[in-house]
Amino acid sequence: MSLALYRKYRPSVFADVIGQEHVTVPLSNALESGRTHHAYLFSGPRGCGKTSSARIMARSLNCVNGPTPNPCGECQSCKDLVANGPGSLDVIELDAATHGLVDDARDLRDKAFFAPVQSRYKIYIIDEAHQLGPGAANALLKVVEEPPPHVIFIFATTEPDKLIATIRSRTHHYPFRLVPPGILAAHLEKICNLEGVSVAKGVIPLVVRASGGSVRDALSVLGQLLAGAGKDGVSYEIAIQLLGFTDGALLDDAIDAIAAHDGATLFKTIDRVIESGHDPRRFTSDMLERIRDLMIVDALKDSASNAILRDIPDDQMERMRNQANRIGTANLSRAADIAAEGLTQMRGATAPRLMLELICGRILLPIGDNGESGMLSRIERLERAENIAPMSSAAVSSPARTAEPKETTGSAHATGEINSSKVEEAPTPVKEKESAPAHVPGNFDIAALRRAWPDVIEDVKKRRRLTWSLLSASAQVLAVDDKAITIGIVNAGARDSFVRSESDEILRKAFVDVVGIDRKIECVVDPSIDTNTPAARETRTSEAPTDKTLLTGAALLAQELGAKIIESK
Ligand SMILES: [Zn+2]
DSSP states (O other), X not given: OOSOHHHXXXXXXXXXXXXXXHHHHHHHHHHHHTXXXXXXXXXXXXXSSHHHHHHHHHHHHHSXXXXXXXXXXXXXXXXXXXXXXXXXXTEEEEXXXXXXXXXXXXXXXXXXXXXXXXXXXXXXXXXXXXXXXXXXXXXXXXXXXSOOTTEEXXXXXXOGGGSOHHHHTTSEEEEOOXXXXXXXXXXXXXXXXXXXXXXXXXXXXXXXHHHTTOHHHHHHHHHHHHHTOBTTBBOHHHHHHHHTOOOHXXXXXXXXXXXXXXXXXXXXXXXXXXXXXXXXXXXXXXXXXXXXXXXHHHHHHHHHXXXXXXXXXHHHHHHHHHHHHHHOHHHHHHHHHHHHHHHHHHTTOSOHHHHHHHHHHHHHSOSSSOHHHHHHHHHHHHHHHHHXXXXXXXXXXXXXXXXXXXXXXXXXXXXXXXXXXXXXXXXXXXXXXXXXXXXXXXXXXXXXXXXXXXXHHHHHHHHOHHHHHHHXXXXXXXXXXXXXXXXXXXXXXXXXXXXXXXXXXXXXXXXXXXXXXXXXXXXEEOTTOOTTSHHHHHHHHHOOOSOGGGOOHHHHHHXXXXXXXXHTO
16 A cells, blocks of 8 residues: 555545535535635644645636636646646645745745746645744735735635634635544445455444544544455454554443443453553543443434444444443433543543543442432431440430431431431530540441441542542442451552552541541452442441440431331332
8 A cells, every 4th residue: 555545535626525515515616607716714623625625726726627616637737736646836835834934925925926837826725824923924914915816825724713814804714624424434435445445344433433523534544454454354353453442342341330330340341441452541432432322322212323323233232222221311421421521630640540440430339329328328327426425325315316217218308307317416426536536445346337338438538539439439348356447449450549649548537537446447459349239238238236235226226227228128
């Protein structure tokens, strides 16, 4: 392959420019009717055909039969100005990025007044026109304001707003756009046919997505794929590897894990993403796109989503329908928010892998804090307040208070009432808990610590969000003794971040504050943890301490209540 695809398939007439009909049709009409102008401005994103169109415009203007939208292709000018041709003395291309100097502009101004060598018009194509310095722009302005009849300017720029207004106002402005995926895909398929290389289903959409709507980028990527094609053409796997794209299987694994609230698998998948050399940012971006696709599938169901996501193979479509059903509308929307926000934060982040893990951790967090789990955690807070305070008559006489939440079980407002009643009675234990570590030595077994965990996490969140993010979805209490509390974190990456960021000190303080015991924090990797399955939550909340003397009357009642709520599920 000697010639890059984007050069090889560069158009020589407006009819072959793809995806810019809003520009090429009126330009062709102007050429047809002879209503041409002396200065044009072609603006738009890179790689969308601005420079190619400027050359086509020059060719159309200078054809012996011109101005015409259908240059003859036979005359000297047409031959000179064909794509990849030798060029014409009368069509002068300047790159303002390198010709931004005043002297060059003055030179251009002086030469512009000489008649064209052999063509109808002397045409200046000024690329990256926004980079013209003020001096150069002013030197040009004279010619643009009062051009000799044989001079035509075509300015091309990605940033039309930066072109000085006095020049811009004298141009006819044609905004180019990114090429829509369907049109770009059809174009790429045509080129694959012309090149005689077959590509597997799913490859073209990958190229289209990688290009972001730029024809030049798309052809550059496609050229690389075709160059590496085997006897059977370009396979999907090869495309994935060459493009550094997220393997669909990895993406499916991640989404499936989210659907199952399976933190262990999700973080293992991130491990695989990193190990196979994928860019965490790219993976996050792909994950966001997938969530978007799932939202479409979720909203439109069968046929309609087929029409919109028509480049997705049938089996993949089926898998996505399944995923959308399992995750549900509200969770999809929430996951999209989290992923989009995370992607923004990832720009310039020094630890993109950590960010990816945090994003996934947040997505896994149970939605909201209402319902039974919220109720249980509030009851536990009550219980804990009693645990921390020394056994007192207030604690023993608590049935009247705990009866209140029982009556109002299941109502969101009721949980608020419990909360407020807790707040009223809280001051005494809160004040005492500062000195609690000295007074309550080693009274907590692991079940009590696990029940306290959600509130410890809440307390951590107030202290430092990073620590909270590392713990909230992927950690739990493994062991406790006289010296230390051992925390298991689901993967090595999060564990290492935990240690490096000295999050152990944050967590230690949170334990002191919430449950009133002061222990060193040990942190180990425990990939078997799945803290988010309903079963795990249930175990955590219903596990009774082995030593019932630890429980106050209020705690016993609260635990009974919790068990009833679980039963009534
Ligand atoms: Zn011609």
